[in-house]
Amino acid sequence: MLQATHRVVPSNAHLVDGEVYVPGLSAEYVSEKYGIPLCDISKLASAENPHGASPKALAAVAAAHSRLSLYPNWTAQTLREAIAEKYGFDPEAIVCGSGETEVISMMIRAFAKPDDPVLMHAPCFPLYRIYSNCEGRKPVYVPMGKDFDPQVDLYIDTMKRTKPKIAFMTNPHNPSGRLLSEADVRAICEAADPSTLLALDEAYVHYSSAKFGLDLLRDYDNLVVLRTLSKAFGLAGLRVGFAISSNEALIRPMRLIKPTWNMGQLQIAGGIAGINDDEHVNRAVATIQEMRPYVMKGVDAIEGFRAVPGAEANFFLTEILAPELDSTRVFNELLKRGVIVKDGSDIEGLGSRYMRVDVNLKTHMDRFLSALSDIKI
Numbered sequence: 578m579l580q581a582t583h584r585v586v587p588s589n590a591h592l593v594d595g596e597v598y599v600p601g602l603s604a605e606y607v608s609e610k611y612g613i614p615l616c617d618i619s620k621l622a623s624a625e626n627p628h629g630a631s632p633k634a635l636a637a638v639a640a641a642h643s644r645l646s647l648y649p650n651w652t653a654q655t656l657r658e659a660i661a662e663k664y665g666f667d668p669e670a671i672v673c674g675s676g677e678t679e680v681i682s683m684m685i686r687a688f689a690k691p692d693d694p695v696l697m698h699a700p701c702f703p704l705y706r707i708y709s710n711c712e713g714r715k716p717v718y719v720p721m722g723k724d725f726d727p728q729v730d731l732y733i734d735t736m737k738r739t740k741p742k743i744a745f746m747t748n749p750h751n752p753s754g755r756l757l758s759e760a761d762v763r764a765i766c767e768a769a770d771p772s773t774l775l776a777l778d779e780a781y782v783h784y785s786s787a788k789f790g791l792d793l794l795r796d797y798d799n800l801v802v803l804r805t806l807s808k809a810f811g812l813a814g815l816r817v818g819f820a821i822s823s824n825e826a827l828i829r830p831m832r833l834i835k836p837t838w839n840m841g842q843l844q845i846a847g848g849i850a851g852i853n854d855d856e857h858v859n860r861a862v863a864t865i866q867e868m869r870p871y872v873m874k875g876v877d878a879i880e881g882f883r884a885v886p887g888a889e890a891n892f893f894l895t896e897i898l899a900p901e902l903d904s905t906r907v908f909n910e911l912l913k914r915g916v917i918v919k920d921g922s923d924i925e926g927l928g929s930r931y932m933r934v935d936v937n938l939k940t941h942m943d944r945f946l947s948a949l950s951d952i953k954i
Protein backbone atom coordinates (compact mmCIF):
# COMPACT_ATOMS: atom_id res chain seq x y z
CA MET A 578 0.00 0.00 0.00
CA LEU A 579 1.17 3.55 -0.72
CA GLN A 580 2.76 5.08 2.42
CA ALA A 581 1.52 8.56 3.40
CA THR A 582 4.91 10.25 3.64
CA HIS A 583 4.22 13.46 1.73
CA ARG A 584 3.89 16.86 3.35
CA VAL A 585 2.11 18.52 0.46
CA VAL A 586 -0.72 20.74 1.71
CA PRO A 587 -3.16 22.89 -0.25
CA SER A 588 -2.76 26.66 -0.11
CA ASN A 589 -5.67 27.14 2.29
CA ALA A 590 -7.82 25.09 4.64
CA HIS A 591 -10.96 25.38 2.50
CA LEU A 592 -9.24 23.14 -0.04
CA VAL A 593 -8.99 20.38 2.57
CA ASP A 594 -12.47 20.26 4.06
CA GLY A 595 -14.28 23.30 2.64
CA GLU A 596 -17.87 23.55 1.48
CA VAL A 597 -18.83 21.53 -1.58
CA TYR A 598 -21.53 22.69 -4.02
CA VAL A 599 -24.78 20.73 -3.55
CA PRO A 600 -26.47 20.31 -6.96
CA GLY A 601 -30.12 19.38 -7.48
CA LEU A 602 -30.68 15.58 -7.64
CA SER A 603 -30.84 13.85 -11.02
CA ALA A 604 -34.06 12.28 -12.32
CA GLU A 605 -32.20 8.96 -12.82
CA TYR A 606 -31.16 8.81 -9.15
CA VAL A 607 -34.68 9.44 -7.88
CA SER A 608 -36.21 7.05 -10.41
CA GLU A 609 -33.89 4.23 -9.28
CA LYS A 610 -34.14 4.95 -5.54
CA TYR A 611 -37.95 5.15 -5.41
CA GLY A 612 -38.82 2.85 -8.32
CA ILE A 613 -40.67 5.62 -10.17
CA PRO A 614 -40.58 5.59 -14.02
CA LEU A 615 -38.35 8.37 -15.36
CA CYS A 616 -41.28 9.87 -17.26
CA ASP A 617 -43.10 10.43 -13.96
CA ILE A 618 -40.32 12.44 -12.34
CA SER A 619 -40.52 16.24 -12.09
CA LYS A 620 -37.01 17.71 -11.89
CA LEU A 621 -37.50 21.11 -10.27
CA ALA A 622 -34.18 21.88 -8.57
CA SER A 623 -31.71 22.92 -11.27
CA ALA A 624 -33.54 25.80 -13.02
CA GLU A 625 -33.22 24.12 -16.41
CA ASN A 626 -35.19 25.06 -19.53
CA PRO A 627 -38.65 23.36 -19.74
CA HIS A 628 -38.27 23.03 -23.52
CA GLY A 629 -34.75 21.57 -23.53
CA ALA A 630 -31.87 22.82 -25.67
CA SER A 631 -32.03 25.45 -28.39
CA PRO A 632 -32.66 23.47 -31.64
CA LYS A 633 -30.33 25.85 -33.52
CA ALA A 634 -27.53 25.11 -31.06
CA LEU A 635 -28.14 21.36 -31.35
CA ALA A 636 -27.78 21.50 -35.14
CA ALA A 637 -24.63 23.63 -34.91
CA VAL A 638 -23.05 21.26 -32.36
CA ALA A 639 -23.75 18.28 -34.65
CA ALA A 640 -22.17 20.10 -37.60
CA ALA A 641 -19.08 21.01 -35.54
CA HIS A 642 -18.06 17.37 -34.99
CA SER A 643 -15.83 17.56 -38.06
CA ARG A 644 -13.70 20.16 -36.24
CA LEU A 645 -13.01 18.08 -33.14
CA SER A 646 -9.45 17.21 -34.16
CA LEU A 647 -8.54 20.91 -34.32
CA TYR A 648 -7.65 23.22 -31.46
CA PRO A 649 -10.27 25.92 -31.03
CA ASN A 650 -9.32 29.59 -31.06
CA TRP A 651 -8.12 30.16 -27.48
CA THR A 652 -10.29 33.25 -26.87
CA ALA A 653 -13.38 31.77 -28.59
CA GLN A 654 -13.11 34.71 -30.98
CA THR A 655 -16.05 33.85 -33.24
CA LEU A 656 -18.31 33.33 -30.23
CA ARG A 657 -17.18 36.65 -28.74
CA GLU A 658 -17.92 38.30 -32.10
CA ALA A 659 -21.41 36.77 -32.19
CA ILE A 660 -22.17 37.94 -28.63
CA ALA A 661 -20.73 41.39 -29.39
CA GLU A 662 -22.90 41.74 -32.49
CA LYS A 663 -26.02 40.56 -30.67
CA TYR A 664 -25.68 43.08 -27.84
CA GLY A 665 -23.79 45.92 -29.53
CA PHE A 666 -20.43 45.72 -27.75
CA ASP A 667 -16.81 45.29 -28.76
CA PRO A 668 -15.63 41.62 -28.92
CA GLU A 669 -12.55 42.72 -26.93
CA ALA A 670 -14.85 43.61 -24.03
CA ILE A 671 -16.12 40.01 -23.71
CA VAL A 672 -14.57 36.94 -22.13
CA CYS A 673 -16.17 33.50 -22.41
CA GLY A 674 -16.15 30.71 -19.87
CA SER A 675 -17.15 27.10 -19.55
CA GLY A 676 -20.42 28.26 -18.02
CA GLU A 677 -20.77 31.51 -16.13
CA THR A 678 -19.33 29.72 -13.11
CA GLU A 679 -15.91 29.58 -14.75
CA VAL A 680 -16.06 33.33 -15.39
CA ILE A 681 -16.97 33.91 -11.72
CA SER A 682 -13.96 31.88 -10.64
CA MET A 683 -11.66 33.75 -13.06
CA MET A 684 -13.00 37.08 -11.82
CA ILE A 685 -12.30 36.26 -8.17
CA ARG A 686 -8.73 35.17 -8.97
CA ALA A 687 -8.05 38.11 -11.28
CA PHE A 688 -9.43 40.97 -9.17
CA ALA A 689 -9.20 39.99 -5.47
CA LYS A 690 -6.01 39.09 -3.61
CA PRO A 691 -5.92 36.58 -0.75
CA ASP A 692 -7.76 38.06 2.27
CA ASP A 693 -9.49 40.73 0.15
CA PRO A 694 -13.22 41.15 0.85
CA VAL A 695 -15.81 39.99 -1.72
CA LEU A 696 -19.36 41.27 -1.15
CA MET A 697 -22.53 39.22 -1.68
CA HIS A 698 -26.03 38.73 -0.29
CA ALA A 699 -26.84 35.93 2.13
CA PRO A 700 -28.31 33.71 0.82
CA CYS A 701 -26.75 33.90 -2.65
CA PHE A 702 -25.58 31.70 -5.52
CA PRO A 703 -23.20 29.46 -3.48
CA LEU A 704 -20.29 29.60 -5.92
CA TYR A 705 -19.54 33.29 -5.15
CA ARG A 706 -18.83 32.13 -1.60
CA ILE A 707 -17.24 28.73 -2.38
CA TYR A 708 -14.75 30.10 -4.93
CA SER A 709 -13.92 33.10 -2.70
CA ASN A 710 -13.21 30.78 0.22
CA CYS A 711 -11.21 28.28 -1.86
CA GLU A 712 -9.00 31.11 -3.16
CA GLY A 713 -8.50 32.51 0.36
CA ARG A 714 -10.59 35.62 -0.38
CA LYS A 715 -13.04 36.73 2.31
CA PRO A 716 -16.78 36.68 1.61
CA VAL A 717 -18.68 39.55 3.26
CA TYR A 718 -22.42 38.97 3.55
CA VAL A 719 -25.37 41.34 3.39
CA PRO A 720 -28.44 39.75 5.00
CA MET A 721 -31.74 40.00 3.17
CA GLY A 722 -34.88 41.47 4.74
CA LYS A 723 -38.49 40.33 4.95
CA ASP A 724 -39.38 38.09 2.01
CA PHE A 725 -35.78 38.46 0.75
CA ASP A 726 -35.83 42.20 0.30
CA PRO A 727 -32.30 42.98 -0.97
CA GLN A 728 -31.94 45.82 1.61
CA VAL A 729 -30.08 48.07 -0.79
CA ASP A 730 -29.28 50.68 1.90
CA LEU A 731 -27.63 48.04 4.04
CA TYR A 732 -25.80 46.64 0.99
CA ILE A 733 -24.44 50.12 0.24
CA ASP A 734 -23.45 50.75 3.89
CA THR A 735 -21.62 47.41 4.02
CA MET A 736 -19.92 48.11 0.70
CA LYS A 737 -18.74 51.54 1.86
CA ARG A 738 -17.49 50.13 5.16
CA THR A 739 -15.64 47.10 3.79
CA LYS A 740 -14.50 48.40 0.36
CA PRO A 741 -14.78 44.97 -1.32
CA LYS A 742 -12.62 44.19 -4.35
CA ILE A 743 -15.68 42.61 -5.98
CA ALA A 744 -19.36 43.24 -5.20
CA PHE A 745 -21.78 40.62 -6.56
CA MET A 746 -25.37 41.58 -7.39
CA THR A 747 -27.71 38.89 -8.72
CA ASN A 748 -30.67 40.03 -10.78
CA PRO A 749 -33.01 38.22 -10.46
CA HIS A 750 -31.65 36.90 -7.17
CA ASN A 751 -30.98 33.20 -6.61
CA PRO A 752 -32.65 31.61 -4.62
CA SER A 753 -35.54 34.08 -4.10
CA GLY A 754 -36.06 35.38 -7.66
CA ARG A 755 -36.38 38.92 -6.21
CA LEU A 756 -35.30 41.90 -8.28
CA LEU A 757 -33.06 44.88 -7.82
CA SER A 758 -34.59 47.84 -9.66
CA GLU A 759 -32.57 49.91 -12.10
CA ALA A 760 -32.54 52.68 -9.48
CA ASP A 761 -31.16 50.17 -6.91
CA VAL A 762 -28.33 49.03 -9.17
CA ARG A 763 -27.52 52.62 -10.16
CA ALA A 764 -27.44 53.64 -6.47
CA ILE A 765 -24.98 50.79 -5.76
CA CYS A 766 -22.82 51.75 -8.76
CA GLU A 767 -22.79 55.43 -7.71
CA ALA A 768 -21.86 54.56 -4.12
CA ALA A 769 -19.10 52.07 -4.97
CA ASP A 770 -15.47 52.98 -4.47
CA PRO A 771 -13.77 53.23 -7.91
CA SER A 772 -11.55 50.30 -6.85
CA THR A 773 -14.54 47.93 -6.49
CA LEU A 774 -15.42 45.70 -9.44
CA LEU A 775 -19.23 45.53 -9.64
CA ALA A 776 -20.44 42.17 -10.96
CA LEU A 777 -24.08 42.09 -12.05
CA ASP A 778 -25.08 38.45 -12.51
CA GLU A 779 -27.97 38.26 -14.98
CA ALA A 780 -28.20 34.46 -15.32
CA TYR A 781 -32.03 34.62 -15.14
CA VAL A 782 -32.62 38.05 -16.65
CA HIS A 783 -34.72 36.84 -19.61
CA TYR A 784 -37.47 35.70 -17.23
CA SER A 785 -37.71 39.08 -15.50
CA SER A 786 -38.87 42.62 -16.18
CA ALA A 787 -35.41 44.05 -15.32
CA LYS A 788 -33.49 44.02 -18.59
CA PHE A 789 -31.39 47.13 -18.02
CA GLY A 790 -27.99 45.64 -17.08
CA LEU A 791 -26.26 45.88 -20.46
CA ASP A 792 -27.37 49.53 -20.85
CA LEU A 793 -25.76 50.42 -17.52
CA LEU A 794 -22.39 49.26 -18.88
CA ARG A 795 -22.28 52.51 -20.90
CA ASP A 796 -22.48 54.56 -17.69
CA TYR A 797 -20.19 52.71 -15.25
CA ASP A 798 -16.65 51.66 -16.15
CA ASN A 799 -16.22 49.41 -13.08
CA LEU A 800 -19.29 47.31 -13.98
CA VAL A 801 -19.29 43.84 -15.56
CA VAL A 802 -22.45 41.92 -16.56
CA LEU A 803 -22.37 38.12 -16.29
CA ARG A 804 -24.60 36.01 -18.53
CA THR A 805 -25.10 32.31 -19.26
CA LEU A 806 -26.59 30.17 -22.02
CA SER A 807 -27.56 27.55 -19.39
CA LYS A 808 -31.00 28.98 -18.61
CA ALA A 809 -33.26 30.62 -21.22
CA PHE A 810 -31.20 29.15 -24.09
CA GLY A 811 -31.47 25.63 -22.60
CA LEU A 812 -27.75 24.85 -22.88
CA ALA A 813 -26.74 23.94 -19.30
CA GLY A 814 -24.95 20.84 -20.58
CA LEU A 815 -22.94 22.71 -23.22
CA ARG A 816 -21.28 25.06 -20.68
CA VAL A 817 -21.22 28.55 -22.15
CA GLY A 818 -21.17 31.77 -20.13
CA PHE A 819 -19.57 35.17 -20.54
CA ALA A 820 -18.68 38.48 -18.96
CA ILE A 821 -19.24 41.72 -20.83
CA SER A 822 -18.13 45.25 -19.99
CA SER A 823 -17.54 48.53 -21.75
CA ASN A 824 -14.11 48.57 -20.11
CA GLU A 825 -11.57 46.18 -21.67
CA ALA A 826 -9.33 46.60 -18.62
CA LEU A 827 -11.86 44.55 -16.64
CA ILE A 828 -11.91 41.77 -19.24
CA ARG A 829 -8.27 41.35 -20.29
CA PRO A 830 -7.03 40.04 -16.90
CA MET A 831 -9.66 37.29 -17.02
CA ARG A 832 -8.56 36.33 -20.51
CA LEU A 833 -5.00 35.99 -19.25
CA ILE A 834 -5.89 33.93 -16.18
CA LYS A 835 -8.33 31.55 -17.86
CA PRO A 836 -7.34 28.00 -18.82
CA THR A 837 -6.09 28.69 -22.32
CA TRP A 838 -8.47 26.58 -24.46
CA ASN A 839 -11.36 26.73 -21.99
CA MET A 840 -13.98 26.77 -24.75
CA GLY A 841 -14.05 23.73 -27.05
CA GLN A 842 -15.23 23.59 -30.67
CA LEU A 843 -18.71 22.36 -29.62
CA GLN A 844 -19.17 25.14 -27.06
CA ILE A 845 -18.11 27.77 -29.59
CA ALA A 846 -20.33 26.46 -32.42
CA GLY A 847 -23.34 25.80 -30.14
CA GLY A 848 -22.88 29.13 -28.39
CA ILE A 849 -22.89 31.11 -31.67
CA ALA A 850 -26.10 29.43 -32.82
CA GLY A 851 -27.70 29.50 -29.35
CA ILE A 852 -27.16 33.20 -28.68
CA ASN A 853 -29.13 33.94 -31.85
CA ASP A 854 -32.03 31.56 -31.12
CA ASP A 855 -34.55 34.19 -30.00
CA GLU A 856 -37.44 31.87 -30.85
CA HIS A 857 -36.30 29.32 -28.28
CA VAL A 858 -35.70 31.97 -25.62
CA ASN A 859 -39.14 33.50 -26.24
CA ARG A 860 -40.80 30.09 -25.92
CA ALA A 861 -39.13 29.45 -22.55
CA VAL A 862 -39.98 32.95 -21.32
CA ALA A 863 -43.64 32.54 -22.34
CA THR A 864 -43.92 29.24 -20.45
CA ILE A 865 -42.27 30.63 -17.31
CA GLN A 866 -44.39 33.78 -17.33
CA GLU A 867 -47.57 31.76 -17.70
CA MET A 868 -46.72 29.05 -15.17
CA ARG A 869 -45.11 31.21 -12.45
CA PRO A 870 -48.33 32.86 -11.22
CA TYR A 871 -50.20 29.58 -11.72
CA VAL A 872 -47.93 27.54 -9.45
CA MET A 873 -47.37 30.29 -6.88
CA LYS A 874 -51.13 30.78 -6.50
CA GLY A 875 -51.46 27.00 -6.21
CA VAL A 876 -48.95 26.90 -3.33
CA ASP A 877 -50.74 29.72 -1.52
CA ALA A 878 -53.95 27.69 -1.67
CA ILE A 879 -52.36 24.72 0.18
CA GLU A 880 -52.59 24.86 3.98
CA GLY A 881 -49.22 25.11 5.71
CA PHE A 882 -47.31 26.61 2.75
CA ARG A 883 -46.83 29.97 1.09
CA ALA A 884 -45.04 31.18 -2.05
CA VAL A 885 -42.62 34.02 -1.28
CA PRO A 886 -43.89 36.91 -3.44
CA GLY A 887 -41.84 38.90 -5.95
CA ALA A 888 -40.10 36.05 -7.81
CA GLU A 889 -39.09 36.99 -11.38
CA ALA A 890 -36.89 34.00 -12.21
CA ASN A 891 -37.75 30.47 -13.36
CA PHE A 892 -37.99 29.42 -9.70
CA PHE A 893 -39.54 30.71 -6.49
CA LEU A 894 -39.27 29.99 -2.80
CA THR A 895 -41.95 28.03 -1.00
CA GLU A 896 -42.12 28.91 2.70
CA ILE A 897 -43.14 26.15 5.10
CA LEU A 898 -45.57 27.72 7.55
CA ALA A 899 -46.63 24.54 9.37
CA PRO A 900 -44.41 24.35 12.49
CA GLU A 901 -44.46 20.55 12.51
CA LEU A 902 -42.77 20.39 9.08
CA ASP A 903 -39.31 21.43 7.93
CA SER A 904 -37.72 21.63 4.49
CA THR A 905 -35.85 18.31 4.69
CA ARG A 906 -39.01 16.46 5.64
CA VAL A 907 -41.03 18.10 2.86
CA PHE A 908 -38.16 17.54 0.40
CA ASN A 909 -38.11 13.81 1.22
CA GLU A 910 -41.90 13.50 1.04
CA LEU A 911 -41.87 15.18 -2.38
CA LEU A 912 -39.07 12.88 -3.59
CA LYS A 913 -41.15 9.80 -2.74
CA ARG A 914 -43.82 11.29 -5.02
CA GLY A 915 -41.35 11.84 -7.87
CA VAL A 916 -40.80 15.58 -7.33
CA ILE A 917 -37.29 16.96 -6.93
CA VAL A 918 -36.96 20.43 -5.36
CA LYS A 919 -34.06 22.17 -3.60
CA ASP A 920 -34.04 21.73 0.19
CA GLY A 921 -33.45 25.11 1.87
CA SER A 922 -31.29 23.37 4.50
CA ASP A 923 -28.75 22.73 1.73
CA ILE A 924 -28.55 26.44 0.83
CA GLU A 925 -26.43 28.42 3.28
CA GLY A 926 -28.25 31.49 4.54
CA LEU A 927 -31.67 30.10 3.51
CA GLY A 928 -32.47 27.35 6.01
CA SER A 929 -35.11 24.84 6.89
CA ARG A 930 -38.27 26.94 6.46
CA TYR A 931 -37.87 27.21 2.67
CA MET A 932 -37.55 25.17 -0.53
CA ARG A 933 -36.58 26.46 -3.97
CA VAL A 934 -38.90 25.16 -6.68
CA ASP A 935 -38.46 25.56 -10.46
CA VAL A 936 -41.23 26.84 -12.69
CA ASN A 937 -41.77 24.37 -15.51
CA LEU A 938 -44.46 22.81 -17.74
CA LYS A 939 -48.01 22.51 -16.39
CA THR A 940 -47.78 18.71 -15.92
CA HIS A 941 -44.81 19.22 -13.59
CA MET A 942 -46.44 22.11 -11.74
CA ASP A 943 -49.58 20.03 -11.22
CA ARG A 944 -47.52 17.06 -10.00
CA PHE A 945 -45.70 19.33 -7.53
CA LEU A 946 -48.91 20.93 -6.25
CA SER A 947 -50.64 17.59 -5.88
CA ALA A 948 -47.61 16.09 -4.03
CA LEU A 949 -47.38 19.12 -1.73
CA SER A 950 -51.07 18.99 -0.82
CA ASP A 951 -50.69 15.28 -0.13
CA ILE A 952 -48.16 15.84 2.69
CA LYS A 953 -49.81 15.28 6.04
CA ILE A 954 -49.32 18.05 8.56
Ligand SMILES: Cc1ncc(COP(=O)(O)O)c(C=O)c1O
Pocket residue numbers: 624675676677678679702747751778780804805806807813817818
Ligand atom coordinates in the same frame (compact mmCIF):
# COMPACT_ATOMS: atom_id res chain seq x y z
C1 LIG B 1 -27.08 33.24 -10.19
C2 LIG B 1 -26.37 32.23 -11.01
N1 LIG B 1 -25.28 32.60 -11.70
C3 LIG B 1 -24.60 31.72 -12.45
C4 LIG B 1 -25.02 30.41 -12.55
C5 LIG B 1 -24.16 29.44 -13.34
O1 LIG B 1 -24.51 29.23 -14.59
P1 LIG B 1 -23.61 28.34 -15.56
O2 LIG B 1 -24.38 27.10 -15.81
O3 LIG B 1 -23.46 29.19 -16.75
O4 LIG B 1 -22.29 28.05 -14.92
C6 LIG B 1 -26.14 29.98 -11.88
C7 LIG B 1 -26.55 28.57 -11.98
O5 LIG B 1 -27.30 28.02 -11.27
C8 LIG B 1 -26.82 30.91 -11.06
O6 LIG B 1 -27.88 30.54 -10.34
